[in-house]
Amino acid sequence: MVLKTLPFDREFIEKLAEHYPTPFYIYDEKTLRRNARLFTESFSWNSGFKEFFAVKANPNPELLKILRTEFLGGDCSSLPELLLCERIGMSGEEIMFTSNNTPAMEFVKAKQLGAIINLDDLTHLEFLEHCAGLPDLISFRWNPGTLREVESVIGNPVEAKYGLTTEQIFEGFSLAKRKGVRRLGLHTMVASNMLQDEFFCYTAKTVFELVREIERRIGVRIEFVNLGGGFGVAYRPEQIPLDMKRVAEMIHEEYDKLILPSNLAPLKIFTESGRLIAAESGTLITRVIHEKNTYKHYIGVDACMANLMRPGMYGAYHHITVLGKPEGSGGKIETVDVVGSLCENCDKFAVNRELPKIEIGDILAIHDAGAHGYAMGFQYNGKLRCAELLLQENGLVRMIRRAETPDDYFATLNLT
Numbered sequence: 001m002v003l004k005t006l007p008f009d010r011e012f013i014e015k016l017a018e019h020y021p022t023p024f025y026i027y028d029e030k031t032l033r034r035n036a037r038l039f040t041e042s043f044s045w046n047s048g049f050k051e052f053f054a055v056k057a058n059p060n061p062e063l064l065k066i067l068r069t070e071f072l073g074g075d076c077s078s079l080p081e082l083l084l085c086e087r088i089g090m091s092g093e094e095i096m097f098t099s100n101n102t103p104a105m106e107f108v109k110a111k112q113l114g115a116i117i118n119l120d121d122l123t124h125l126e127f128l129e130h131c132a133g134l135p136d137l138i139s140f141r142w143n144p145g146t147l148r149e150v151e152s153v154i155g156n157p158v159e160a161k162y163g164l165t166t167e168q169i170f171e172g173f174s175l176a177k178r179k180g181v182r183r184l185g186l187h188t189m190v191a192s193n194m195l196q197d198e199f200f201c202y203t204a205k206t207v208f209e210l211v212r213e214i215e216r217r218i219g220v221r222i223e224f225v226n227l228g229g230g231f232g233v234a235y236r237p238e239q240i241p242l243d244m245k246r247v248a249e250m251i252h253e254e255y256d257k258l259i260l261p262s263n264l265a266p267l268k269i270f271t272e273s274g275r276l277i278a279a280e281s282g283t284l285i286t287r288v289i290h291e292k293n294t295y296k297h298y299i300g301v302d303a304c305m306a307n308l309m310r311p312g313m314y315g316a317y318h319h320i321t322v323l324g325k326p327e328g329s330g331g332k333i334e335t336v337d338v339v340g341s342l343c344e345n346c347d348k349f350a351v352n353r354e355l356p357k358i359e360i361g362d363i364l365a366i367h368d369a370g371a372h373g374y375a376m377g378f379q380y381n382g383k384l385r386c387a388e389l390l391l392q393e394n395g396l397v398r399m400i401r402r403a404e405t406p407d408d409y410f411a412t413l414n415l416t
């Protein structure tokens with residue numbers, strides 16, 4: 001069991017709630033920086049290593065700015081995400097553009113920023129050439145198709161819409177070479193929230209083998225491999241966290257076995273983690289407003305699925321702490337469903353969860369919500385997105401996004 005801790009207590013949050021009504025997100029700068037450093041330090045053996053934070057996991061510009069000071073880049077897949085990176089001062093090869101089914105204007109913007117463009121299909125090479133002109137550096141996203149080792153854990157990549165087949169990869173690099181593209185990269189991402197370290201090692205190994213094969217078959221030398229994201233978070237206390245140091249060491253061993261002897265070094269290694277960088281740093285704070293006893297015992301909170309969709313959408317587990325009532329303190333335990341106010345029965349943060357006895361007015365902290373949390377928010381049912389706060393390293397709290405108001409809900413309308 002890993003004890004789920006929080007960088008604040010009930011008193012601290014009650015003080016904050018006087019200024020910022022619940023629900024709100026609070027991010028811990030220390031934790032965010034620690035997880036960013038985990039990547040850069042673990043891969044320090046690879047001189048060209050860079051982690052491009054997947055902006056979709058948390059598009060708050062203040063967090064992106066912090067990550068940038070830790071030398072992380074940004075991984076984008078839409079025009080607004082590109083604009084966000086531009087707005088915080090990123091440019092050129094600090095930005096990775098890993099999109100799919102991409103509209104022309106997004107390629108145009110990515111090219112204008114000098115971002116690394118990662119193509120999801122063979123036909124996109126000519127599409128990009130036509131709409132924006134070919135850059136000097138191009139990357140292709142590889143879908144390895146049937147990989148027995150992969151299939152057993154994450155499902156069949158053949159069913160995934162992303163990437164080029166292995167044969168298309170060779171064709172793509174040949175074509176790019178013929179068109180005069182001088183610098184080339186290879187991307188693959190076959191994991192999602194994966195906690196097994198051997199899995200990433202296996203992925204790196206197959207990618208390194210492909211890099212060798214590309215060189216052998218078409219005489220093209222690959223400058224970087226991008227291993228994508230999918231590094232898992234131990235959302236449940238009983239789960240064993242991914243050991244990134246070990247993952248990086250295992251990949252190092254494969255690199256020394258496959259890349260060094262083939263004279264293919266230096267080969268830069270890139271990652272695009274979102275979850276492992278940001279999840280742990282973010283907590284959704286919500287207050288209990290109702291208690292209901294029918295066929296089940298419900299705890300009603302002032303946040304809902306619009307603030308954090310993962311439990312409702314995927315049945316994902318998020319640990320919950322009742323502030324001021326620590327686990328294992330010997331008090332009464334009850335089995336409850338923690339629910340929001342959306343008119344959808346899946347709007348539940350927890351089902352049949354054992355929690356210390358809760359009273360109306362209690363504050364719940366929903367853990368590990370910093371990635372794919374606020375970011376997936378929506379306005380369905382007239383539910384508005386909440387504020388985001390940053391607990392800075394110096395202990396002070398700053399609002400980094402205000403809560404939406406009904407005016408925001410009406411902002412796209414022309415009601416007279």
Ligand SMILES: *Cc1c(COP(=O)(O)O)cnc(C)c1O
Pocket residue numbers: 054056057075098189192193228229230231272273274275276371
């Ligand atoms: C979503 C996504 C990521 C980030 O995934 P995490 O699970 O947050 O690490 C990285 N790259 C691409 C292309 C993605 O779509």
